[in-house]
C-alpha cells in the first residue's frame with residue numbers, strides 16, 4: 001500500500017494540489033478573536049440565516065418580528081450542526097493524515113492543518129452558542145451529542161465518511177456564495193462567521209476529493225458496494241437528526257413567538273423548518289454539480305439507483 005501511495009504522490013498534479021492547499025492555508029490563516037469576533041456581538045434586530053436557506057419567507061402568516069426570530073433559531077442550529085459534523089470530520093482527517101505520516105509530508109501537513117481548522121471551527125461554534133444563548137430565552141435544545149454522533153459515523157467505512165464529508169464541504173460553499181453573502185440585511189457578525197468558515201472549507205474540499213478518490217482506488221468492488229450502503233445509512237442518520245431538531249426548534253419558536261399561532265400554523269412551521277433543514281444539510285449537497293460528478297464517477301449505475309431510491313422520500317418531503 002505504501003509503494004502505491006508514494007508513486008501517486010509523486011505524480012506532479014497531485015503533489016501540486018497538496019502543496020497549493022498548504023500554501024493557501026498558511027496565507028489565509030485567521031484567528032477567532034483577532035480577525036473575526038473583535039469584541040463584537042450578534043445583532044438581534046436582524047435576521048441570522050438568509051431566507052434562501054431558512055425558507056422563512058414562505059411562512060407569510062408570520063409577523064416580521066416572528067420571521068426574524070425563526071431565522072435566528074435556524075441560525076443558532078446552523079452553527080450547532082456544523083459543530084456537530086466537524087467532530088467526526090476532524091477525527092477522520094486526523095486518521096487520514098496519520099496514514100500519510102511516513103510518506104507524503106505535504107499531504108500530512110495539509111491534513112493536519114485541515115484537522116486544526118475544524119478544531120478551531122468547533123471552538124467558534126461553541127462560543128457562538130454561548131453568545132447567542134445569553135440573548136435568547138431559555139429552552140432551546142440540541143437533540144444530538146456531537147461525540148456520540150461521531151462515534152456512530154466513524155463506524156462506517158472510510159469511503160462513506162469521506163463521501164459525506166465532501167458533500168458537506170461542498171454545500172458550505174454554495175450556501176455562502178449563493179445565499180449568505182447576498183443577505184444585505186443579515187446580522188454582520190453572523191455573515192462574517194460563515195465567510196471565514198467558507199474560506200477554510202473551500203480548501204478542505206480539495207483534500208476530501210483526493211482522499212475519497214484514493215480510498216476508492218484501494219477498495220474491491222464488494223467493499224465499494226458495502227460503502228454505498230454505509231453512505232445511505234449515514235444520510236438516513238443525518239435525516240433522523242434533522243427531523244428531531246426541526247421538531248425541537250419549532251416547539252421553541254411556538255413557545256417564544258410574540259404573536260399566537262394556531263395549531264395548523266404550527267404544523268406548517270414544522271414542515272417548512274424540516275424542509276429547510278433537509279435542503280441545507282442534504283439536498284443542497286446532493287444537488288451540487290461537482291458532488292454529483294464525483295459520486296457518479298465512483299459508483300455503478302445500480303448503486304446510484306439505490307442511492308436515489310433512498311433519497312426519494314427526503315427530496316419529496
Ligand SMILES: [Fe+2]
Pocket residue numbers: 086117118121197200201
Ligand atoms: Fe469547518
Ligand SMILES: [Fe+2]
Pocket residue numbers: 089118169200201204
Ligand atoms: Fe471543513
